[in-house]
Amino acid sequence: MNCADFCARLDEELRTDAYADLDASPNGLQVGPAEREVEHVAFAVDAARATADAAVDADADLLVTHHGYVFGSVERVTGRLYERLRPHYEHEMGLYVSHLPLDGHQELGNAAGLADLLDLTDREPFGEMGPEYIGQRGTAADPFDRDELVSLLDAELDTGDQDVQLLDFGPEVIEDVAIVTGSGVDWLDEAVDAGADLLLTGEGKQQVYHDAREAGINVALAGHYATETFGVAALADLAEEWGLTTTVVSHPTCL
Amino acid sequence: MNCADFCARLDEELRTDAYADLDASPNGLQVGPAEREVEHVAFAVDAARATADAAVDADADLLVTHHGYVFGSVERVTGRLYERLRPHYEHEMGLYVSHLPLDGHQELGNAAGLADLLDLTDREPFGEMGPEYIGQRGTAADPFDRDELVSLLDAELDTGDQDVQLLDFGPEVIEDVAIVTGSGVDWLDEAVDAGADLLLTGEGKQQVYHDAREAGINVALAGHYATETFGVAALADLAEEWGLTTTVVSHPTCL
Amino acid sequence: MNCADFCARLDEELRTDAYADLDASPNGLQVGPAEREVEHVAFAVDAARATADAAVDADADLLVTHHGYVFGSVERVTGRLYERLRPHYEHEMGLYVSHLPLDGHQELGNAAGLADLLDLTDREPFGEMGPEYIGQRGTAADPFDRDELVSLLDAELDTGDQDVQLLDFGPEVIEDVAIVTGSGVDWLDEAVDAGADLLLTGEGKQQVYHDAREAGINVALAGHYATETFGVAALADLAEEWGLTTTVVSHPTCL
Amino acid sequence: MNCADFCARLDEELRTDAYADLDASPNGLQVGPAEREVEHVAFAVDAARATADAAVDADADLLVTHHGYVFGSVERVTGRLYERLRPHYEHEMGLYVSHLPLDGHQELGNAAGLADLLDLTDREPFGEMGPEYIGQRGTAADPFDRDELVSLLDAELDTGDQDVQLLDFGPEVIEDVAIVTGSGVDWLDEAVDAGADLLLTGEGKQQVYHDAREAGINVALAGHYATETFGVAALADLAEEWGLTTTVVSHPTCL
Amino acid sequence: MNCADFCARLDEELRTDAYADLDASPNGLQVGPAEREVEHVAFAVDAARATADAAVDADADLLVTHHGYVFGSVERVTGRLYERLRPHYEHEMGLYVSHLPLDGHQELGNAAGLADLLDLTDREPFGEMGPEYIGQRGTAADPFDRDELVSLLDAELDTGDQDVQLLDFGPEVIEDVAIVTGSGVDWLDEAVDAGADLLLTGEGKQQVYHDAREAGINVALAGHYATETFGVAALADLAEEWGLTTTVVSHPTCL
Amino acid sequence: MNCADFCARLDEELRTDAYADLDASPNGLQVGPAEREVEHVAFAVDAARATADAAVDADADLLVTHHGYVFGSVERVTGRLYERLRPHYEHEMGLYVSHLPLDGHQELGNAAGLADLLDLTDREPFGEMGPEYIGQRGTAADPFDRDELVSLLDAELDTGDQDVQLLDFGPEVIEDVAIVTGSGVDWLDEAVDAGADLLLTGEGKQQVYHDAREAGINVALAGHYATETFGVAALADLAEEWGLTTTVVSHPTCL
Missing domain, CATH: 3.40.1390.30 (NIF3 (NGG1p interacting factor 3)-like)
Structure with a gap:
C-alpha cells in the first residue's frame, strides 16, 4: 500500500x-x-x-x-x-x-481497550478535551471488589516491575469506572461529576491525592505505558x- | 509575632x-x-x-x-x-x-535537604527556572553504589508504601547528583549537560524513560511528597x- | 429548593x-x-x-x-x-x-426595567457585546420633553443624593431611547447609528462629552446603581x- | 520656534x-x-x-x-x-x-497642581503605573476638616454645574491626601496602604463605593475635567x- | 449616488x-x-x-x-x-x-483578470487564506510553451521597464496555472499540491528559488503592480x- | 577542530x-x-x-x-x-x-561587505532591530554619480541575469548610503531620518515605490542573494x- x-x-x-x-x-x-x-x-x-x-x-x-x-x-x-x-x-x-485521536477512539482507543478488559457496559465518551473526548466510562457487568480490580489490572497489564497503585478513597465495590489513560488525573472532577466509583489512569500527580480524598473517589494508577x-x-x-x-x-x- | x-x-x-x-x-x-x-x-x-x-x-x-x-x-x-x-x-x-522559593532555597530548600541527606559536597544551584534555580547539585563525599543509594533513599524518605523507582541507564557508581524535587524530570537535559550521574526527583513522566535511556543517565524517582x-x-x-x-x-x- | x-x-x-x-x-x-x-x-x-x-x-x-x-x-x-x-x-x-446576563435579559434585565419605566414600545436588543446584547432600545409611546424625562428619572430612580446628569447635545424632544445600564457610554456610536435621540446609562466617562456633542445626541447619566x-x-x-x-x-x- | x-x-x-x-x-x-x-x-x-x-x-x-x-x-x-x-x-x-506623562510630572503635572492647591507638603510620587507614577501624595500643612476640603475644591475647581462628590468613609480630619487625577479609583488600595485619609480623583466607578466603605477611607470625586x-x-x-x-x-x- | x-x-x-x-x-x-x-x-x-x-x-x-x-x-x-x-x-x-476581497473575487478580481488574459478554463478558487481564497487556478485552453507564456505576459502587462522573471524549474509546456497576484510565493506548496505547472505571481522572495527548484515547478514573477x-x-x-x-x-x- | x-x-x-x-x-x-x-x-x-x-x-x-x-x-x-x-x-x-547576527556584524557582515565594496567611510550601525542592528551606513569617500553607482553594483555583485533596479527619487549625487541587505525596504524611514541619499538593499516590496517617491530618497534593489x-x-x-x-x-x- x-x-x-x-x-x-x-x-x-x-x-x-x-x-x-x-x-x-x-x-x-x-x-x-x-x-x-x-x-x-x-x-x-x-x-x-x-x-x-x-x-x-x-x-x-x-x-x-x-x-x-x-x-x-x-x-x-x-x-x-x-x-x-x-x-x-x-x-x-x-x-x-x-x-489524542488514539486515546479517544471509542472502539480502537486506549481507554476503550481498558474498558474491554474490564468488560464494562453502557459505555460513554469521557475525558472532555474541547469538543472531543480522550477517554471512556462504563459500568461493570459484575461489580468489582476494589482489591480484585487492582489484582486484575496487575495481572493483565504490562506494568513491568511496578504495581498498580490505588488511592482508596471511594467505595469498596466498584461499579462505575471512568478511564483516561496515560496522564489523566486532571479529569478527576469530571469523574466525580459523572458519579464514577473509580478513576482509572496511568501516571499520578501529587495533587490528586488530597483531591480524591476530599471527593471520596478511588483512583487507580496503573502506569502510563501499561494503560496505553x-x-x-x-x-x-x-x-x-x-x-x-x-x-x-x-x-x-x-x- | x-x-x-x-x-x-x-x-x-x-x-x-x-x-x-x-x-x-x-x-x-x-x-x-x-x-x-x-x-x-x-x-x-x-x-x-x-x-x-x-x-x-x-x-x-x-x-x-x-x-x-x-x-x-x-x-x-x-x-x-x-x-x-x-x-x-x-x-x-x-x-x-x-x-518554588522553598524548592530553590540553597540552605533551607527541598533539594538542599536531600543533598544534606546524601552528604553532597561542592554544591551548586541546579534546575534553571528563568533567572532562578529550583534545585541543587553536588558530589558525593564517598561515591555511592547505585543500589546502595536507592536503599538509602528508601530507608530515609517518607515514601509510604511505595518504593523508590530507579531508571538505571547510567553508571553503577554515582558521584555527581542533580536534584530537583517534586516533578523534576524536565531538567533531565540540564543534568546531562552538567555531567551528573543521577537525576534525583519525585514524580516521573512517561517521556523520561527513553530520554534517560538514550542519554545514558540514571534517574531516581523517590516520590513527590517524600522529596519535599x-x-x-x-x-x-x-x-x-x-x-x-x-x-x-x-x-x-x-x- | x-x-x-x-x-x-x-x-x-x-x-x-x-x-x-x-x-x-x-x-x-x-x-x-x-x-x-x-x-x-x-x-x-x-x-x-x-x-x-x-x-x-x-x-x-x-x-x-x-x-x-x-x-x-x-x-x-x-x-x-x-x-x-x-x-x-x-x-x-x-x-x-x-x-451581563442580567443586564441583557430582554424582559427581566436592567435595561428592560428602565424601558418599562419609560413605557417604551417597539423594543429591540441594543448594546452589542460579541454575539449578545446587554441593553435595549425602544420608542416613547408619548415623546418626552427632554427636561421632563430627566425629572421622571430623578423622581423614580434610587439615585441617592445625586441628580441625573444630562449632556443636552441632541433634540429637545426625545422619542427613541437607547439604554445600556451601568457603565454604557462606550455604546454611544451604536446609539447614534440606531437613530436614538438619547443614550440612557449610569456612569459617565470624560470622553463621552465631546463625542456626544459632535454627534448631536443627548446622554443621560442616571447613576450606575440607580440604573441597575x-x-x-x-x-x-x-x-x-x-x-x-x-x-x-x-x-x-x-x- | x-x-x-x-x-x-x-x-x-x-x-x-x-x-x-x-x-x-x-x-x-x-x-x-x-x-x-x-x-x-x-x-x-x-x-x-x-x-x-x-x-x-x-x-x-x-x-x-x-x-x-x-x-x-x-x-x-x-x-x-x-x-x-x-x-x-x-x-x-x-x-x-x-x-500620562503630564499626569505624573511631579512639578508641572495634574496631581502636582492639585497638591499645590491644597498646599500639601512632604510630597511623594503616588499612583504606580509599571515603573512610573501618575499621581502624587502629601500631607496638609494644616489638616483639613473634611467638609471644608470639599468646599475648597468646589470653589477652586472648574467643575461646571456639578458638585464635588464625597464618599465619607474615612476620618473627618484629613491630613494625608493621595491624588490620581482623572479616572483614579483603581489606586484606592495603594492609597489605603500609604495611610492616606483621602483619595482625591476625578471620575468614580461603582465598585469604589463598597471598597472605600470597607477600607475606611474617604474618596473625593472632583470631576475628570476639573482635576486635569x-x-x-x-x-x-x-x-x-x-x-x-x-x-x-x-x-x-x-x- | x-x-x-x-x-x-x-x-x-x-x-x-x-x-x-x-x-x-x-x-x-x-x-x-x-x-x-x-x-x-x-x-x-x-x-x-x-x-x-x-x-x-x-x-x-x-x-x-x-x-x-x-x-x-x-x-x-x-x-x-x-x-x-x-x-x-x-x-x-x-x-x-x-x-484581499479584490484579489480573491472570482470574476472581478486580480487573479481572475490574469486568468482571463491567459484564457484559462476549468477555473477554481486558489490561494487559501483561512476560509477564503485570494487567487485562482485554471487550465490553458491551448497549452503554452513556457517562453511563449513569458512573452505574452511581458507584452500584455504593465511591467514598466522590468521583464517578467521566470524560475524555470518545471515542465516546458504549461497547462495548469495557479495564480496569486502581488506577493504570492507563499502559496508555492499549494500550487504543487494542486498539480500546477506554473505559479504566476508578482513579487518574489529569496526562499522561493530553492523551494521551486526542489519541487520541480515553474514560477513566473510578473511584478506586484503589473499583476494587480x-x-x-x-x-x-x-x-x-x-x-x-x-x-x-x-x-x-x-x- | x-x-x-x-x-x-x-x-x-x-x-x-x-x-x-x-x-x-x-x-x-x-x-x-x-x-x-x-x-x-x-x-x-x-x-x-x-x-x-x-x-x-x-x-x-x-x-x-x-x-x-x-x-x-x-x-x-x-x-x-x-x-x-x-x-x-x-x-x-x-x-x-x-x-541576523551575520547581517549585522559590523566587520564581517553582509552590509559591512557592501560598504567595503563602495569604500564608505564614517560607518555606523544602521537598521535597528530591537536593541541590535542588522545593517550599516557610511559616506562615500568620493561621492557617486547615481548611475555610476548602479553600474558598479551591476559589475561587482553576483546578480545572475537580473539588473540592479533603481528607484531614482533622490539626489543624483550619492554621498550617504544606508545598507540593509536581503529584504530591507522596511528600514526606508530610518534611512530618510539618517539623511541618506540612497537605501541599498536586496529585494523590493510594492509599497517602497511610493514611500521612496514621497520621501525623495533613492532606493537600489540589488538582489537578495547578491547582497548577501x-x-x-x-x-x-x-x-x-x-x-x-x-x-x-x-x-x-x-x-
Whole structure:
C-alpha cells in the first residue's frame, strides 16, 4: 500500500483532523517521505531509539506510535532528535503518530481497550478535551471488589516491575469506572461529576491525592505505558485486515 | 509575632519576590487576615483539608505549606475550595505558601535537604527556572553504589508504601547528583549537560524513560511528597528560632 | 429548593452560558456550597460586606447580586475578600451572581426595567457585546420633553443624593431611547447609528462629552446603581413565584 | 520656534519616552507636520472639535492637549475623526498630546497642581503605573476638616454645574491626601496602604463605593475635567517662558 | 449616488465582511465622510500622493484603490500620512480600499483578470487564506510553451521597464496555472499540491528559488503592480454600469 | 577542530545570543551532531539541496549558511525538509546557520561587505532591530554619480541575469548610503531620518515605490542573494585563519 494512502486511511479512521487544535502532538506522518510503498508496519507505544531499532530489526517500512518525537515543535534537528531520526534515514522508514485521536477512539482507543478488559457496559465518551473526548466510562457487568480490580489490572497489564497503585478513597465495590489513560488525573472532577466509583489512569500527580480524598473517589494508577498499549495493538489488527504485515514492539517503561 | 511580620520575614528569607513571575503558585499569605497575632505555626507539605484539620487540632494560628490551595488563580470559592477554607474561617487560621522559593532555597530548600541527606559536597544551584534555580547539585563525599543509594533513599524518605523507582541507564557508581524535587524530570537535559550521574526527583513522566535511556543517565524517582518534606521542616526550625511554637504535620501521599 | 437546582433554573432563565466568554464576571454560584436547601433568598445590586450583612440579618440562605466579589479571577483569599466571605462562612450563605446576563435579559434585565419605566414600545436588543446584547432600545409611546424625562428619572430612580446628569447635545424632544445600564457610554456610536435621540446609562466617562456633542445626541447619566436595581428586583419576583421567601436589600451608592 | 524642536523640548521635560509602553495614548505630536514654525500655541484638556475650533479662532499654530484624538490606534480616518482633523488641515495646525506623562510630572503635572492647591507638603510620587507614577501624595500643612476640603475644591475647581462628590468613609480630619487625577479609583488600595485619609480623583466607578466603605477611607470625586486643568496650564506657562504666545482654552465637561 | 450607498454596493459585491479577520488592510471606506454625493470615481492600484493628485486632477469625488494608506492601524496622523490625506481634505475626496476581497473575487478580481488574459478554463478558487481564497487556478485552453507564456505576459502587462522573471524549474509546456497576484510565493506548496505547472505571481522572495527548484515547478514573477491592475479596472467598469463617471489612474511601480 | 568548539567560536564572534529573541531563524548548529571533528567547512548563502549536495561533493564536514532550513520552528520532518536533511545524514554533515547576527556584524557582515565594496567611510550601525542592528551606513569617500553607482553594483555583485533596479527619487549625487541587505525596504524611514541619499538593499516590496517617491530618497534593489554573499565569504576567511579547509559554494538565485 502506498504510505500516503495508508496514512490517509488511518487519519480517517482516527479522525486526526478533529484533534488538530487540541493536541500538542503533530499527528499523522511525522517523519519520512509520504510517497513510498509500505508492506510491513511496526507498532509501539513510544517513538524512541529502542523502538525504532526494533522496527528496523523487524524490517518494517513504517513505524506507528502513540507518542512521537515531536510535541509542540522543534527549532533544530540536533542532539537526541538527530540520533533518533538516524534509523529512519538509514532504512527509509517513516513514522506515523496518533496521540489524542488514539486515546479517544471509542472502539480502537486506549481507554476503550481498558474498558474491554474490564468488560464494562453502557459505555460513554469521557475525558472532555474541547469538543472531543480522550477517554471512556462504563459500568461493570459484575461489580468489582476494589482489591480484585487492582489484582486484575496487575495481572493483565504490562506494568513491568511496578504495581498498580490505588488511592482508596471511594467505595469498596466498584461499579462505575471512568478511564483516561496515560496522564489523566486532571479529569478527576469530571469523574466525580459523572458519579464514577473509580478513576482509572496511568501516571499520578501529587495533587490528586488530597483531591480524591476530599471527593471520596478511588483512583487507580496503573502506569502510563501499561494503560496505553491497547490503541497501537488495535491499529496493528486493523493494518493486518488491510493486508499489511505487522509487528508489535513491546518496550514497557514501568512508568 | 504579628502575622504580617512573620510573613514578611519568611518572604525575605525565601526571596519570594524573585520567583513572582516564575511560579504559578501565589506565594506568601494565600488565605486569611494579615493583622493578627501568631504564636503557634503548623507546617505541612500540602495544603488540604487533612492538614488544615490537623493544624486546627494542634491549635495552630497559621498553616505554612509548600503546595497551597490556589495554582494560577480561581474564579469562584465553591465546592472543594469552599470546604478547604472552612477550617480557616472557623479557627481564624491563615495559610502561608512557599512553592518554588522553598524548592530553590540553597540552605533551607527541598533539594538542599536531600543533598544534606546524601552528604553532597561542592554544591551548586541546579534546575534553571528563568533567572532562578529550583534545585541543587553536588558530589558525593564517598561515591555511592547505585543500589546502595536507592536503599538509602528508601530507608530515609517518607515514601509510604511505595518504593523508590530507579531508571538505571547510567553508571553503577554515582558521584555527581542533580536534584530537583517534586516533578523534576524536565531538567533531565540540564543534568546531562552538567555531567551528573543521577537525576534525583519525585514524580516521573512517561517521556523520561527513553530520554534517560538514550542519554545514558540514571534517574531516581523517590516520590513527590517524600522529596519535599525537607523545606517545611527547615522552616519549622526557623520559626522555633524566632520564638514560635511549631507543629509539623506529616501526611504522606505515596505519590 | 435545593441550591444547585435554584442556580440551574436561574442560569437557564438568564442564559448564563451564552455570556461565559464575554463577561469578566464569573456568573452563577460564586461562593458557597451548591448542595444545601434554600428557602430565603436576598437580592442586592452589589455583593459587599454591607449587603451580605443585611442578607444575614434577614436570615437569607443565599444572596443574589448583579456585581459579585470576583471580576476576572483572584490569586488569594486575603484582606478585603477574606472579610467579605466571612458572613458567608458564618451563616452558610452562598452567593449567586448575574452580571451581563442580567443586564441583557430582554424582559427581566436592567435595561428592560428602565424601558418599562419609560413605557417604551417597539423594543429591540441594543448594546452589542460579541454575539449578545446587554441593553435595549425602544420608542416613547408619548415623546418626552427632554427636561421632563430627566425629572421622571430623578423622581423614580434610587439615585441617592445625586441628580441625573444630562449632556443636552441632541433634540429637545426625545422619542427613541437607547439604554445600556451601568457603565454604557462606550455604546454611544451604536446609539447614534440606531437613530436614538438619547443614550440612557449610569456612569459617565470624560470622553463621552465631546463625542456626544459632535454627534448631536443627548446622554443621560442616571447613576450606575440607580440604573441597575431593576434586574435583581425582577429576579426576586421570579423567586417568589417559585415559592421562595425573598428580601430585596437596598443600598444606593450614589455612583 | 520650529515645531519639531518645541515638541522635543516638551518630550524631554515630560519624559514622554518613559511612558511609551504604559500609556494607550500616542503621546507627542499626534497630528500634523513637524517641520513648521510655531509662534502661538493653544492649550486645552481635551482634543475635540470645540477646542480645535477655539484654537483656530485664537490663531494658534499648534494645539497642546492632555487627551488626544487617538487612544490605542485607528484603522480609518472617517466619521468623527475625519471631521476632527478638518480644522487642523484647514489651518495647518498640529496637535501635541501628553497624557500620562503630564499626569505624573511631579512639578508641572495634574496631581502636582492639585497638591499645590491644597498646599500639601512632604510630597511623594503616588499612583504606580509599571515603573512610573501618575499621581502624587502629601500631607496638609494644616489638616483639613473634611467638609471644608470639599468646599475648597468646589470653589477652586472648574467643575461646571456639578458638585464635588464625597464618599465619607474615612476620618473627618484629613491630613494625608493621595491624588490620581482623572479616572483614579483603581489606586484606592495603594492609597489605603500609604495611610492616606483621602483619595482625591476625578471620575468614580461603582465598585469604589463598597471598597472605600470597607477600607475606611474617604474618596473625593472632583470631576475628570476639573482635576486635569493644571497640567496644560503649567505647560502654557512654560511655553510663555520659552518666548511663545499662548492661549488656554477652557471647556469644562462637567464629568 | 450617495457615497455610503456606493461603498455598501461595493462591499456587497466584493464580500468585504468575509475578509475582515483575514486582511491587515482596513477595507471599505478608509478616508473621508460617508455622507456626500459621488459622481466621479477614480481607480488606482495604490493609494499614494501621486494617484490621489491624479484623481484630484480628474475631478474625482472618491478614489478607489487596491492598496490603501493604512495596513494594520496607525497611532498618529503625521509625516507621510498627514501629507497623503491633504488632497483628500482639500478636495473632499474619500478613499475606498479593497485589498484581499479584490484579489480573491472570482470574476472581478486580480487573479481572475490574469486568468482571463491567459484564457484559462476549468477555473477554481486558489490561494487559501483561512476560509477564503485570494487567487485562482485554471487550465490553458491551448497549452503554452513556457517562453511563449513569458512573452505574452511581458507584452500584455504593465511591467514598466522590468521583464517578467521566470524560475524555470518545471515542465516546458504549461497547462495548469495557479495564480496569486502581488506577493504570492507563499502559496508555492499549494500550487504543487494542486498539480500546477506554473505559479504566476508578482513579487518574489529569496526562499522561493530553492523551494521551486526542489519541487520541480515553474514560477513566473510578473511584478506586484503589473499583476494587480485587473481588479480596479473591473471595478471601474462596474461603476460605469452603475451610472458613474470613472477615471482609471495608471502609475506602474515596476515592482 | 571539534564541531562544538567551532560553533562556539562562531557564536562568540557573531554574538549569536544577542539576536536570539530578535530572529525567527534558529541560529547556531541547526542540524547534526555537535560532537565530531570538523576539518573542511563549506559556506553558502542558502541552505538547500543544491548547496548541501555541493558541500558533499567538496567533502565538507559542515555547511555554514546565512539562511537555514528552519525559520520559526517545524512540527514534522517530512516532504521537502526530509529530503533536505538526507545528505546531512548520508555524509554526517552538520549545518551551522547565522542569519541576523551575520547581517549585522559590523566587520564581517553582509552590509559591512557592501560598504567595503563602495569604500564608505564614517560607518555606523544602521537598521535597528530591537536593541541590535542588522545593517550599516557610511559616506562615500568620493561621492557617486547615481548611475555610476548602479553600474558598479551591476559589475561587482553576483546578480545572475537580473539588473540592479533603481528607484531614482533622490539626489543624483550619492554621498550617504544606508545598507540593509536581503529584504530591507522596511528600514526606508530610518534611512530618510539618517539623511541618506540612497537605501541599498536586496529585494523590493510594492509599497517602497511610493514611500521612496514621497520621501525623495533613492532606493537600489540589488538582489537578495547578491547582497548577501559577503558574510559567508568573510566567515570562510575566518575559518581558514583558524586552520580549517574551506569551500565557498556559489549558487545565485537571481532574486
